[in-house]
Ligand SMILES: [Zn+2]
């Protein structure tokens with residue numbers, strides 16, 4: 001089994017950390033216990049150059065960091081070397097059927113040569129140099145056609161499908177039906193990224209999604225956020241293995257996902273950030289969608305949008321549904337356990353101590369025996385992880401771009 005996180009960004013994307021470089025991404029993938037990490041931003045020429053310089057091919061369609069660039073870092077028991085797979089995200093802004101649509105799509109490719117070929121064609125449509133996640137005036141359907149025409153083995157995944165302003169089903173940007181977006185090519189899509197603000201049970205409420213593999217990725221803008229959501233594969237470690245696992249839904253090769261609690265996401269609830277209004281969907285409906293502070297329209301979040309499109313009651317589980325685990329990042333568990341802020345030096349030190357004695361973060365959160373954690377990390381963190389594993393946590397839901405707040 002291996003864990004994969006495909007959707008991430010490099011230092012060439014807007015609002016990302018300068019640390020989003022191959023050597024730091026590799027180090028953090030080791031710390032987290034991620035077997036395959038996306039490169040992100042394959043459309044950016046500077047980033048492709050850097051990837052060519054620092055990575056070498058490993059298994060078919062995968063890459064590994066060159067030894068010279070490897071950062072020394074102690075993670076107990078982590079003797080694996082994370083692989084890279086070529087990925088990128090494109091923001092399509094276009095008019096369709098009388099409305100402006102803004103849809104983000106994630107593309108996974110079997111190599112840097114294919115990334116080069118596809119980028120050459122996209123170059124003719126828009127600027128790929130100013131942002132690692134380029135904005136193109138290209139219809140999502142036409143983008144999909146161009147991707148498959150350039151590379152038939154490409155994997156095309158509509159990204160964070162519920163995000164209000166930039167997604168396939170977004171309340172302010174998308175469509176009510178995937179077929180309206182991708183038309184005759186809808187059948188070429190076999191996976192959808194559910195995003196941080198929704199979890200599998202929310203998505204199971206739409207029978208329209210039954211035919212798709214529901215994937216989860218971190219959309220990390222800094223290496224520390226890698227794997228905050230991720231995918232678990234039980235298949236051959238290769239591009240082909242990954243592609244077939246995503247495509248062949250009847251098998252267990254795509255095992256399941258690691259999730260945020262959806263309330264942690266930035267758009268779970270409805271509300272207005274600047275007006276401090278955070279509402280459940282029923283609150284919004286009761287108020288006619290109007291903010292009591294500024295009188296403007298409330299930003300409708302993911303839970304509300306899912307309910308609007310759902311054709312099944314809460315709690316429905318389709319027969320082919322995959323398992324999932326809801327986790328909170330280890331540094332948040334530590335911060336909560338020692339009553340310190342997640343970005344403090346104290347938490348950073350404790351995090352590094354913990355992984356250097358116990359093992360990678362996913363092992364600690366998911367599998368490590370509590371008595372081992374207690375012995376090496378102390379009683380408070382152990383209690384935090386125990387509560388996390390049985391879901392005994394409190395979350396103030398995120399809304400209108402504000403992350404949810406966790407208390408363990
Ligand atoms: Zn996006």
Ligand SMILES: [Zn+2]
Pocket residue numbers: 272274275277291292293294295296
């Ligand atoms: Zn307001």
